[in-house]
Amino acid sequence: MTNSQPSPLRLGIAGLGTVGVGVIKIVRQKANLLAARTGRPIEITAVSARSKDKDRGVSLAGYAWEEDPVALAKRDDVDVFVELMGGENGPAKDAIEAALALGKDVVTANKALLAHHGQALAETAEDKGAVIRFEAAVAGGIPVIKALTEGLAGNEITRVMGVMNGTCNYILTRMQDAGLPYDEVFAEADALGYLEADPNLDVGGIDAGHKLSLLSAIAFGTQVDFDGVELEGIQRISIEDIHQAAELGYKIKLLGVTQMTGRGLEQRMSPCLVPAESPLGQLTGGTNMVVIEGDAVEQVVLRGPGAGEGPTASAVMGDVCDIARGLRLSTFGVPAKALVTAKAARSNSPAPYYLRLALQDRPGAMAKIATALGDNGISIDRMRQTRHAEAHAPVLIVTHKTQRADLDAAIEAMRATGVMAADPVALRIEQI
């Protein structure tokens, strides 16, 4: 397939939610621009969705309708199967497999599917000479997959970090700005339709963890290992934590970090304190940011909208245009069979930690906590017990740099003292 070939590239789109509609709009409104840029017309020939008659604000006239996405994927008049249904199993997977089996290229926004089945799908695609592109699966409109796979291909990637779940960032930002507790903002986000059907995908860090696992595969040439991601959600972040972090000069972000170490691949997605004035700290609402570090390029930072009709459709169309232009690339940047098995390592690089404890209000409680820390080699940078009406004394501790394993041991020791009124909140402080 070369630029000189004038045959149209024919898309079949499965899933006509926000993103699918955005793709239809772009293909329709920018036909000339897309043809000029890619050297061939880009057309939609067939679509599929749960309901045919729903008013989506765009006409489906001229597109064949399929009830079954698998049937859509198999159509002779579909060159590229665009999967925008979501879901880690079920019809999305069946339809992508059907498309690949026929050697058709696939463009998808489905991080859950790729996080769980990326290796098998990539191998199938490469066996069949097809490509799978998934720019829209990570960080919305930010062309981060492209930057990592192509633009920075001359680098040994050393670390990738990012805030990649807009819903979590919305919740954390809104708690701070409005001074509202987690539950209330969660309910707001739900009412606004910001949450996945299973909200734990968002607030449990799973969605962001899916994304991180895909970036890891490209960055380090490892098979996608979602199970290797240390996951921690934002459900236990209280308005008190937000306020305390702010007083210390930090903001709380659900931050993903992946790096290859001598001990193996460290992947973690967890709420962290980042300096309020840093680029990450300044992120608000649904904006995403990804930081890529490579041995040659040093550090590149990409920021943009993490979701939404236009931004996500932009990412889908970037992939479609690449296919129209004849770019053929392995799914994760190297042939799937060359991806090595990742050895998951628990992250243990030292960092200061923020600890919020609730102690029984009795003599010696604080001493026991301090001893638990000291016994595990953790020294205290700042400690504060605030005035309290409740029966439990809220205690805030900022540690000096420590390894997570030592902190976990200290927390275990604290629990054993019997003075803890609730499980502590422990958040890593990242100086980035």
Added chain:
Amino acid sequence: MTNSQPSPLRLGIAGLGTVGVGVIKIVRQKANLLAARTGRPIEITAVSARSKDKDRGVSLAGYAWEEDPVALAKRDDVDVFVELMGGENGPAKDAIEAALALGKDVVTANKALLAHHGQALAETAEDKGAVIRFEAAVAGGIPVIKALTEGLAGNEITRVMGVMNGTCNYILTRMQDAGLPYDEVFAEADALGYLEADPNLDVGGIDAGHKLSLLSAIAFGTQVDFDGVELEGIQRISIEDIHQAAELGYKIKLLGVTQMTGRGLEQRMSPCLVPAESPLGQLTGGTNMVVIEGDAVEQVVLRGPGAGEGPTASAVMGDVCDIARGLRLSTFGVPAKALVTAKAARSNSPAPYYLRLALQDRPGAMAKIATALGDNGISIDRMRQTRHAEAHAPVLIVTHKTQRADLDAAIEAMRATGVMAADPVALRIEQI
């Protein structure tokens, strides 16, 4: 050329300065990684530079040596001509033309050459079935050409902005941090080797203007029009301006903006005040930032090192890897013959302006200035005359939003009053 073809991609590198050495290091140290990523070995077969014997910290053993870059470009064992000499004419141009004439692909970091001859070179390349890639020509290690040309290909680009000259940003940052006057920091930068042989290329905004003109061509499908860039350098920025801007909550950056308007293509590169806490305001030293706005993606911001051995070599290698992977792309994203002639428009979107004046110290001077502004419909937001020992009164004015044409008329009127002791400094205030 497909991924399955195992023949090596053979590079000929002309120019062995910092970047050329960086490319040699990557090709040599990452041979396996590059082959895994691109599906074929990448080799250097021949090199060329001004001096063969200079110690560059890398061995040239195994590479054929050519005195003449044109001879290098023509060698049968060179598939891709990598031009890292620089210069808008002369040997760089001759050698690139020689490579293209033989249908060889070209990777270059030469913004001056492309800003002046990009259209002709792109047409030649496309006639010959060759590609010209130039990621390293704009914003160093940031893969911005790729993001704009490929990742955001589904967008109608509405505006591109950026800080793209590390030397200017270094000078402005250093003036602020050390409280040193322009001349002194300029001399420092010169001593550090940060300046081009003709320093006006940097401090006159020409280099950054070259880069902006290339981004404009891709963004708007127009022929490169460097002459259409409104250029203003940083030479007249005084330490006083830096201090005043800081007091107002701003930093001064050499900022490029390009946008297509109903009146034509606006391209300007000029020192502007940007909010100190904004991402642009927080840029320090040689870091570059490019902001891309598209109708679908809204806004994507890319930040990274604007120069240096590793980052620039990373950009060169991104292009080389694309070629090795078989990506064939028009130089400016659409076929060169489809690029339309840009109609240059002087930017006239209203903005507040920062004005620094030096007035004759006599009665009525200030009134005349105020009248000149009022007569041209410009209202004053803030005005301050500072205490002074000198004969000339330093006056600082921040206007409400006005068009540049009105401001220029007001400045003309001020000059006619005879109370101006020096030409005013007028800087646009950008709220971004």
